[in-house]
Amino acid sequence: MEYKIAVIKGDGIGPDIVDQALLVLNKIGEKYKHSFKYTEVLAGGAALDATNVPLPQETIDICKASDAVFLGAVGGHKWDVLPGHLRPEKALLGLREELGLFANIRPAIMYKELKDACPLKPEIVGDGMDMVVIRELTGGIYFGERGFKTNEKGDGAYDTMFYSEMEVRRIAIVAFETAMKRAKKLTSVDKANVLESSRLWRKVVLEVAEDYPEVEVKHMYVDNAAMQLVINPKQFDVIVTGNLFGDILSDEASMITGSIGMLPSASLGTTKLGMYEPIHGSAPDIAGQNKANPIATIVSAAMMLRYSFDLEKEADAIEKAVETILANGYRTGDIQTEGGILVGTKEMGQLICDAI
Ligand code: IPM
Ligand code: MG
Numbered sequence: 001m002e003y004k005i006a007v008i009k010g011d012g013i014g015p016d017i018v019d020q021a022l023l024v025l026n027k028i029g030e031k032y033k034h035s036f037k038y039t040e041v042l043a044g045g046a047a048l049d050a051t052n053v054p055l056p057q058e059t060i061d062i063c064k065a066s067d068a069v070f071l072g073a074v075g076g077h078k079w080d081v082l083p084g085h086l087r088p089e090k091a092l093l094g095l096r097e098e099l100g101l102f103a104n105i106r107p108a109i110m111y112k113e114l115k116d117a118c119p120l121k122p123e124i125v126g127d128g129m130d131m132v133v134i135r136e137l138t139g140g141i142y143f144g145e146r147g148f149k150t151n152e153k154g155d156g157a158y159d160t161m162f163y164s165e166m167e168v169r170r171i172a173i174v175a176f177e178t179a180m181k182r183a184k185k186l187t188s189v190d191k192a193n194v195l196e197s198s199r200l201w202r203k204v205v206l207e208v209a210e211d212y213p214e215v216e217v218k219h220m221y222v223d224n225a226a227m228q229l230v231i232n233p234k235q236f237d238v239i240v241t242g243n244l245f246g247d248i249l250s251d252e253a254s255m256i257t258g259s260i261g262m263l264p265s266a267s268l269g270t271t272k273l274g275m276y277e278p279i280h281g282s283a284p285d286i287a288g289q290n291k292a293n294p295i296a297t298i299v300s301a302a303m304m305l306r307y308s309f310d311l312e313k314e315a316d317a318i319e320k321a322v323e324t325i326l327a328n329g330y331r332t333g334d335i336q337t338e339g340g341i342l343v344g345t346k347e348m349g350q351l352i353c354d355a356i
Helices: 013-033 045-051 057-064 089-098 113-118 165-181 196-209 223-229 243-256 295-307 312-327 346-355
Strands: 003-012 036-039 068-073 103-109 130-135 146-151 154-159 185-190 216-221 240-241 262-269 275-280
Touching: 003 013, 003 045, 003 057, 013 036, 013 068, 013 295, 013 312, 013 346, 036 185, 036 216, 057 089, 068 089, 068 295, 103 243, 113 312, 130 243, 165 185, 165 196, 165 240, 185 196, 185 223, 185 243, 196 216, 216 223, 223 240, 223 243, 240 243, 262 295, 275 295, 295 312, 295 346, 312 346
Parallel strands: 003 036, 003 068, 068 275, 130 240, 185 216, 185 240
Antiparallel strands: 103 130, 103 262, 146 154, 262 275
16 A cells, blocks of 8 residues: 655754654555655744745645645744744644644553653552543634733733534544543543633533443543642543643643653544644754654654554554563663663664564
């Protein structure tokens, strides 16, 4: 089979980590006889420098015509001074919207080899952690009406959190379906004690729950969820929440696993076309220095194989190889602990290819 992949290397460490993931994909292609055809497109800071806009129409068109979009990271201090509509992050938001990617799947799995890198006490995480945050990605305050206005308090700015019932229902269905394939435990996170949009969220989640009687559903306020994640993370299996809360909680959950440099993500819509990227940012301070951890990006490639191409055993092979390399003691700087063998971005990529 031939698969068309739109590749956005992006800014900062983006090119460093994507290059390694593509080597891993090529290795999979060779071993399992698939052909991955890459088309490199611009988005974010790199697009701003080349075309003056963060998300050129050509990029959107090529992404739409592909089987999947694979992205490194966008953004950097250099472009921080630009107004909102020209920021590199706008490219990400634009792609999510243009491609209809409303469901963001962010697994937070602690590799047993990295237990020492977890910032929580060992008795809190026990033998590990395995949860998934399902974040609504094309609605809520990220996409609501915004602007500047002046009222009796003076000049100000506002953003609106709006959710339609349809938007809540479709993400709730993704969450319940995910829960059915796992431990059948779902926590829906909102702020229903204060926000009207959260009360609507809760009502719709309860309605969808009627179709999944086997799933045990809990509702939790977001402030409590943030606290529960650090005092008892193992109570969670699947978390479903809105765009802003999911942005925050997925960073928190990821850090409990030891490093944000380990975690992949998939953004999905109603078709097989998904976008795959690590959940971390572009880390411009270490760009081009062979220091970044490519594992989050490499396991994002595994998610792409699984979700967009239905290549289950190929995805397993990548994940297995990562585990083997970690078990053999190899570490990039962000996950280095005593006794680990420190390697750079390229060496880590090569080791994983060899293990495949
Ligand atoms: C993420 C990022 C993005 C977000 C930024 C870069 C716009 O933090 O994917 O979590 O807030 O969604
Ligand atoms: Mg984020």
